[in-house]
Each structure stands twice: as C-alpha cells, then as structure tokens.
Amino acid sequence: MEASEAKSKRAGGSRLCCICNKRRPVLKRPKTLQQICRECFYEVFEEEIHQVIVQNRLFKSGERVAIGASGGKDSTVLAYVLSELNRRHNYGLDLFLLSIDEGITGYRDDSLETVKRNEVQYGLPLQIVSYKDLYGWTMDDIVKMIGLKNNCTFCGVFRRQVSKHSLFTQTFIIPIIFCFMISSLIDFLKALDRGATLLKVDKLVTGHNADDIAETVLLNILRGDIARLSRCTSITTGEDGPIPRCKPFKYTYEKEIVMYAYFKKLDYFSTECIYSPNAYRGFAREFIKDLERLRPRAILDIIKSGEDFRIATTTKMPEQGTCERCGYISSQKWCKACVLLEGLNRGLPKMGIGRPRGSVNGDNKHTKAGSTAKSIESKQCGSLDF
Ligand SMILES: Nc1ncnc2c1ncn2[C@@H]1O[C@H](COP(=O)(O)OP(=O)(O)OP(=O)(O)O)[C@@H](O)[C@H]1O
Numbered sequence: 606m607e608a609s610e611a612k613s614k615r616a617g618g619s620r621l622c623c624i625c626n627k628r629r630p631v632l633k634r635p636k637t638l639q640q641i642c643r644e645c646f647y648e649v650f651e652e653e654i655h656q657v658i659v660q661n662r663l664f665k666s667g668e669r670v671a672i673g674a675s676g677g678k679d680s681t682v683l684a685y686v687l688s689e690l691n692r693r694h695n696y697g698l699d700l701f702l703l704s705i706d707e708g709i710t711g712y713r714d715d716s717l718e719t720v721k722r723n724e725v726q727y728g729l730p731l732q733i734v735s736y737k738d739l740y741g742w743t744m745d746d747i748v749k750m751i752g753l754k755n756n757c758t759f760c761g762v763f764r765r766q767v768s769k770h771s772l773f774t775q776t777f778i779i780p781i782i783f784c785f786m787i788s789s790l791i792d793f794l795k796a797l798d799r800g801a802t803l804l805k806v807d808k809l810v811t812g813h814n815a816d817d818i819a820e821t822v823l824l825n826i827l828r829g830d831i832a833r834l835s836r837c838t839s840i841t842t843g844e845d846g847p848i849p850r851c852k853p854f855k856y857t858y859e860k861e862i863v864m865y866a867y868f869k870k871l872d873y874f875s876t877e878c879i880y881s882p883n884a885y886r887g888f889a890r891e892f893i894k895d896l897e898r899l900r901p902r903a904i905l906d907i908i909k910s911g912e913d914f915r916i917a918t919t920t921k922m923p924e925q926g927t928c929e930r931c932g933y934i935s936s937q938k939w940c941k942a943c944v945l946l947e948g949l950n951r952g953l954p955k956m957g958i959g960r961p962r963g964s965v966n967g968d969n970k971h972t973k974a975g976s977t978a979k980s981i982e983s984k985q986c987g988s989l990d991f
Pocket residue numbers: 672673674675676677678679680681703704705706707790793797810811812813817
C-alpha cells in the first residue's frame with residue numbers, strides 16, 4: 606500500500622503540491638512549471654512581490670501611494686495585493702486608487718464601474734480624473750470628428766508634451782489632442798501625474814508586469830532606441846520629476862496575475878481598449894508568448910538582457926537641450942512636437958511620418974528641424990517608456 610502510494614506520488618510528480626507536499630496541486634505555475642496547490646500559489650505570488658518591494662526599497666513608511674487603477678486585471682490585482690502586503694508587513698502606506706477616464710463609451714465607463722466597486726471592496730479612496738476635465742475633450746468626441754487613421758504616429762510625441770503645448774493644441778486641437786489621447790501608456794501617465802498631484806501622493810504605482818517590460822525591451826531593440834532601452838527596465842522612474850512611478854509587478858508574469866485574479870475571484874474588467882490598434886507591439890507580444898511557451902524563463906531573461914545592456918562609450922547619445930520654438934526639453938533644435946505641429950500647420954500632416962532613409966538606429970545627430978521630422982518616425986506607437 607505504502608509502496609504504491611509512494612509510486613503514485615513520484616509518478617508524474619503531480620499528486621501532491623511540490624511546495625507543501627501536503628495538498629493536491631490545482632495549477633501548473635507558469636513561471637516555474639511547478640504543480641502547486643492554491644494556497645502555495647498565493648503564498649509564492651505574494652511573497653515574490655513583497656521581496657521585490659523590499660529589495661528595491663520601493664516605499665518608505667508614511668508615504669502616500671496612488672495605484673493607477675484601470676479596472677483591468679493587472680491594476681486590480683496590484684490594488685488587492687498591495688493593500689494585503691501593506692497590512693501584513695506594516696509598510697505604513699496610505700493607499701489610494703487613481704483612475705483616468707479617457708471618455709470611451711463601452712470601455713472606460715464600464716471599467717470605471719469596476720474600480721468604483723474595488724474602492725468599496727478594498728476600502729481604498731478613489732480619485733477619478735477625466736480627459737474631459739483636463740483637456741476639454743473625450744476620446745469619443747475626437748474619434749467622431751477625425752476617425753482613427755494615423756493615430757499612433759503622433760501619440761508618443763504629444764503625450765509627453767501636451768501641457769507645454771496647450772496653446773498649440775488649441776490651435777490644432779482636433780488632430781493633436783486626438784493623437785495625444787489615443788490610449789497608449791504614457792497618455793495615462795501624464796494624466797496620472799496630474800491626478801497624483803491632486804491626491805498629493807509621494808508615489809504612483811502601476812500594474813506593468815514582466816511581460817509588458819519584456820515587450821518594451823524588445824521593441825526598443827527593434828527600433829534601435831538606445832536611450833529608452835537603457836531606462837525601460839527601471840523599476841522606479843521619474844525620480845527627478847514631481848512623482849516617481851514604480852512597477853512592483855516588474856518580475857510578475859501576466860499569466861500568474863490572471864490566475865491569481867481568477868482563483869481569488871477578484872472583480873476586474875477584461876475588455877481590450879477599442880482605440881488601441883498597436884500592431885507592432887502586438888507582434889512583439891505574440892513573439893514573447895511563443896518564447897514563453899518554449900521556455901518560461903524567456904521573459905525574465907529578456908528583462909535581464911535589457912538591464913545588462915551597456916551603452917558603448919563610443920555611442921553618441923542625444924544631448925538634452927530645449928526646443929528653440931517652445932522651450933520644451935529636446936535634443937534637437939525643434940522638439941518633435943513642434944516638427945509635427947509645423948507639418949500640421951502647413952497642411953502636411955505626414956511631414957513627421959514615414960521611415961527615414963538611412964536612419965540606422967534612431968541615433969539622430971541632425972539638428973535642423975527638417976531632420977528632426979525624420980527622426981521621430983521610428984518611435985511611432987511609442988508607448989516605450991513607462
Ligand atoms: N485609465 C487608467 N487609469 C489609471 N491607471 C491606468 C489606466 N490605464 C492604465 N493604467 C495603469 O497603467 C498600467 C498598464 O496599463 P495597460 O494599458 O498596459 O493595461 P493592462 O496591462 O491591461 O493593465 P490593466 O490590466 O491594469 O488594465 C495599468 O496596470 C494601470 O496601473
């Protein structure tokens with residue numbers, strides 16, 4: 606009897622959880638392929654995040670921390686886990702939920718309902734900041750007026766500069782705000798910065814996970830964007846800005862987040878945004894998923910490669926200066942937004958779009974505005990910074 610039991614434990618190794626060796630396994634852990642029980646899964650999942658927080662000194666006791674809450678799986682799990690860890694390990698944090706309402710009917714309105722329920726479920730105060738209030742337009746208004754064509758090209762440029770360019774945006778309001786608002790990541794972050802300022806928080810955390818970061822490493826390599834490559838793996842960014850942003854899920858696999866949300870029966874919203882057809886990132890995502898299927902460590906290894914890249918001393922990095930036209934931070938004579946605006950102003954909206962000939966790695970050394978127009982192309986659909 607004992608012999609047959611031992612044999613069945615060994616056979617396939619799947620009868621008992623390979624961590625506690627007591628309970629029946631209910632899942633194969635995506636990161637390690639271990640067969641484990643639900644309780645051990647919760648424990649390793651939460652403990653890994655706790656270790657990331659502690660080892661990277663993400664927070665200090667007494668800090669006010671806003672959780673960027675979209676209602677999606679990542680930020681919902683982040684809000685849940687962070688409030689649990691805060692209690693369990695006495696981090697001493699004041700946590701808040703912060704949501705950006707882009708004004709997308711049938712998408713953000715529904716997901717915000719989820720966040721409102723999370724506010725009650727987790728007992729975390731919620732602040733909602735809307736594009737309508739910040740910029741006077743909802744995404745729906747804008748898409749109704751100009752449609753969806755060519756949206757990604759302008760996005761990565763304007764999203765970071767919109768506040769500086771508010772006068773320009775009034776002049777060219779429809780195309781620029783539209784491009785600014787097409788929902789790539791830093792659109793949110795810009796608005797999130799505003800919301801975080803309203804909440805007077807010390808830090809902002811987002812639910813970017815290991816898969817997101819691996820994708821971004823890959824995209825920055827594919828685009829030869831050395832400057833972004835060197836910072837996209839940082840767990841904390843924006844330390845020199847008003848509100849640092851952290852990614853406690855930097856090493857957390859998306860599949861595990863989904864499993865955790867599923868087993869914990871967390872209340873989250875799972876529809877994709879209707880205005881974000883980012884095909885290039887989609888290919889990178891699929892490629893990484895394929896690699897993960899063959900070798901689960903691939904995601905962590907891509908992140909590690911991103912972290913370990915060293916920029917050769919011979920590589921010329923863009924020198925930071927200010928745009929001669931608007932004063933915004935720029936490594937060129939005119940900032941990218943001004944070049945695009947110039948194109949729009951002259952009725953040549955494609956001026957800043959299109960692959961430049963001879964541009965090898967995005968390391969554009971030209972200083973004339975016309976050359977700047979060429980350099981921006983490679984960063985279209987550019988949610989490559991976090
Ligand atoms: N509208 C929003 N309001 C507040 N935070 C947001 C919003 N959209 C995105 N974020 C933050 O940015 C992170 C990454 O956003 P992304 O659009 O990549 O969504 P995602 O990977 O599907 O994440 P989630 O599952 O949380 O929606 C989110 O986890 C969240 O912290």
